[in-house]
Amino acid sequence: MAETPDGPEPGELPQARVVEKRRGGLPLVWIVPLVALLIGAWLAWRSISETGPAFVITFKTAEGIEAGKTKIKYKSVDVGLVESIELSRDRSKVLIHARMEKYAADYLVEDSRFWVVRPRIIGASIQGLDTLLSGSFIGMDVGSSKTERRDFSGLAEQPVVTADDPGRHFILKSDALGSIGLGSPVYFRRFPVGEVESYQLDKDGQGVMTRVFIKAPYDQYVNAETRFWEASGIDLKLNASGVSLDTESLASILVGGIAFQTRGDAKLANPAAENAEFRLFKNRETALSYEDVVAMPFAFSFKESLRGLSIGAPVDFRGIVVGEVTDIQPQFANDAIYMVAFAKVYPDRTATRQVGESARLKHGWTREQAFDELVKIGMRAQVRTGNLLTGQLYIALDVFKGAKPAKIDWDEKPPRFPTIQGSLTGVEENIATITKKLAAVPFEEIGEDLRRSLGELEQTLKSMDRLVKNLDQETRPEVSETLADLRKSLDSVERTLSQEAPLQQDLRGALREISRAAASMRTLTDYLEQHPESLIRGKPEEK
Amino acid sequence: MSAPTAVGRGLLACSVCELVMRAPSGATQAICPRCGARIHSRKPHSLARTWALLISAAVLYLPANIEPVMITTSIFGAQRDTILSGVAYLWTSGSWPLAVLVFFASISVPLLKLLALAFLATSVQRRSTRRPLARTRLYRILEFIGRWSMLDVFVVMVLVALVNLQALANVQAARGVLWFGCVVVLTMLASMSFDPRLIWDAAGENDGRDARRT
Incomplete structure (x- = not known):
């Protein structure tokens, strides 16, 4: 739209050629921002759609965890990233805010578990060595639940078994934790078939619960008749047949372990269910020999001192250990102090399970009734000396004919088993009685009397002496005269009796x-x- | 008060063969009589193009800064770095001058360019008469420093070529560097398509130019 040129010498310049002006709509350049917007929108959509759910894991410490760097791995595959770390309000915990990858969103279920992977020795192997170089990461085990969850409490230790390992868990109960640790092997016929997964105290602190995992093809060997025992260490026994040494593998000596075996006919027993409870025995012998399925608590109250009766002392029935003392306490009742020994009695130890059961069932008795019958025929508990040198006592159950009739009150907890005075204490008492009688003897008076008698004796002796003196002085001359007369008489007798007379x-x-x-x-x-x-x-x- | 200009005198110059000619009258397209090139007295659709490219650059500026530009894989693990995290790393590791340089070249320059071009284009559209000289200078600075923004792209390029120790360490360019390169190129194109003469036209400093004409 130039106006008429009014330059100094316009005529000298050539005139521009002219073509029709293209009048397009929007210039093509506007495609560029359109493409840019499309790209931006696509990126934004992708980043939003790929953003997985955020969730929180609570740990005791954030050791080795870095915001924006520490990954969450499931089977060594990255499935998430730690976004930020903060302390809980009461400063007792660390809250790890993390975000899951989109595809792993449904891994966040009720029973998913998280833990920090650090290098450590587990069982007889070393795990997590790669974290030495790459730094720790958060391990994850996806649970089987369908319920979603967004806040987790991290495990202190890496679990030994992940949820998708085929096999079964069992719970072993024992009085104390043996020399076993996480990942300690579980042996079946010296063949490693599982691992110790966790252990914890009972809720009431009365024992230890050890959780073991038995891998899939081997869990079928665990059934109702299976006995578990601590296979750690060396079992050296000296008995009538000589010295016997019993161990599991060398590794189990070092790291401990658990072994199991089925008593009797394994085919008859039902396979054990998941999370079935078993007793963990101290060693193979006790595991396989006793059937302590039923433990009946009893209280034994004694008048005598229980010095020498220790916790764990046996309860003995004619040589068979049928129980053990769990506690000893003094009790005050009826103006007297009783020493009460609490004991667990395993009634099935007196017979194999089948025999004992059948005998009991033949009579149609319950266990309590069976005990009632035994008490009726005179069964009493008595404290006896097990070892004269050490003075160790034990509680003996035996039948005493002519014992005072007694009954067990089953309503009492624990029921009180009738007792009888101990054999040694009886002796002691007799001695005491004698001593008492001896003490009652008036030795002083006797001594006094004796002294007096002796004095009198002395006087007597003195008068005797005087008498003798008198005799000596006064009687002797007479005696000699008499003797002379006597001789004369005898002479005459002789004469009279002579042959010629x-x-x-x-x-x-x-x-x-x-x-x-x-x-x-x-x-x-x-x-x-x-x-x-x-x-x-x-x-x-x-x- | 307007200064004499070529347009004011009804003259056009061929941008190819430098022939000066008289402009045709009317809304027609002038053609150079000597070499046949299309001749415009001002860059055609200058503001529209500038705006289009500017908006594209602004849109891509976001992913360029959010997405990682470099993935470093080493035995210590993989690491994805955005431009900002690189700057932060340089800063915390003590290389302050380097951090400042990278921050300036890679983050502030593209941003400043976007803002400055937007300011210039807006001022032309609003027929601002204020300090056309200063605005022209600003445009010159923009043209000059625009290429420095490619620094980051070069760094990534060099690292990718240098650090290639297979399992030990490996550097890969990530998508972010593509967006970043796009931003730099688009802002350069935008500043190229802006015609600084419009600043003077719009200020009414040039005679014979319709203020509406762009």
């Missing part, structure tokens, strides 16, 4: 006469024997 002669003559008379007497009696009639008829005439 007239008395002797007369005597001899008399005797001769007597013997003659006797001879004629004999002749008479002989005749009378042969002729008894002569007594009546008289002597017949001589022919």
Whole structure:
């Protein structure tokens, strides 16, 4: 739209050629911002659609975790990223804000677990060595639940078993944690088939619960009759058959372990369910020999001192250990102090399960009734000395004929088992009685009397002495005179009795006469024997 | 008060063969009688083009800064760096001059360019008469520093070529660098399509120019 040129020499310049002006609509250049907008919109849509859900994991410490760097990995695949870290309001925990990848959004379910992967020795192997270089990451195990969840509490330790490992979990109960740790192997016929997954105290602190995982093909060997025992360490036994040494693998000596085996016929027993509970025995022997399915708590109250009876002391029935003492307490009742020993009694130890059960069931008794029957025939508990040297006591159950009748009150918790005074204590008591009687003897008075008697004796002796003196001085001359007279008399007697003396002669003559008379007497009696009639008829005439 | 201009005198110059000619009258398209090139007294659709390219650059400026420009893979793990995180890394690692330089060249220059061009285009559209000389200078500075924004792209390029130790360490260019390059190129094109003569036209400094004409 130039106006008429009014330059100084316009005529000298050439005139521009002219074509029709293209009158397009919008210039083509506007395609560029359109494309840019499309690209921007596409990027924005992608970033929004690819943004997974945010969630929070609570940990005790954020050691090794960095905002924006630490990844969340599931089976070593990145599925999320830590976005920020903050302390909880009460500063006791660390809140890790993280974001999941879009495709992994449905991994955030109720029973998903998170933990920080650090290098560590688990069982007999080392795990997480790669984190030494790359720094820790948050490991994840996706649960099987369908319920979504956005806040998690991180595990303190990496779980040994992930949720999708085929197999079953079992819970082992024991009094104390043996030398087992996380990841300790579980052996079946010395074959590693599982691992210790976790352990914790019971809610009431009365025992330890160990959770083990048995891998899939092997979990079928766990059934109702399976016994678990601590396979850690070396079991050295010295018994009548000599020395026996029992161990599992060398690794289990070092890191501990658990072994299991099925008692009796495994085919008969039902397979154990997931999370079934088992007792964890101290060793293989106890695991396989006792059937302590039923433990009955009893209280045994004694009048005597229980010095020497320790917790864990056996309850013995004629040589079979049927229980153990769990606690000892004094109790005050009826103006007297009783020592009460609490014990667990395993009634099935007296017989194999089948036999014992069948006998009991034949009578239709419950266990309590069976005990009632035993008490009725005189079963009592007694404290006996197990070892005279150490003075260790044990509780013996035995039948005492003529024991005072007693009954178990099953309403009491725990029921009180009737007791009888101990054998040794009886002896002691007898000795005590004797001692008491001895003490009652008035030794002092006796001594006094004795002294007095001795004094009197002395006086007696003194008077005796005087008497003797008197005798010596006064009587002796008389005695000697008497003796002289005596000799004279004896001399005259001798003279009288001598052979030539007239008395002797007369005597001899008399005797001769007597013997003659006797001879004629004999002749008479002989005749009378042969002729008894002569007594009546008289002597017949001589022919 | 208007100064004499070529347009004011009804003259046109061929931008190809430099022939000076008389402009035709009416809304027609002038053709150089010597070389046949299409001749405009001002860059055609200058403001529209500038605006279009400017808007495109502004749109792409966001992903260029949000998306990572570089992925460093090493045995210590993979790391994705945006321009800002690179600046932050340089700053925290103590290379302050370098951090300032990268921040200036890669973040503030494109932004300033966008803002300055938008300001210039707006001022022309609103027929501003204020300080046309200063605005022309601003345009010159823009043209000069525009290419420096490519610094970041060059850094990534050099690193990708240099750090290629396979498993040990590896640097890859990420999508962000593409958007960033687009932003730089688009802003350069936008500043090229802006005709600084319009500043003077709009200010009414040039005679014979219809203020509406762009």
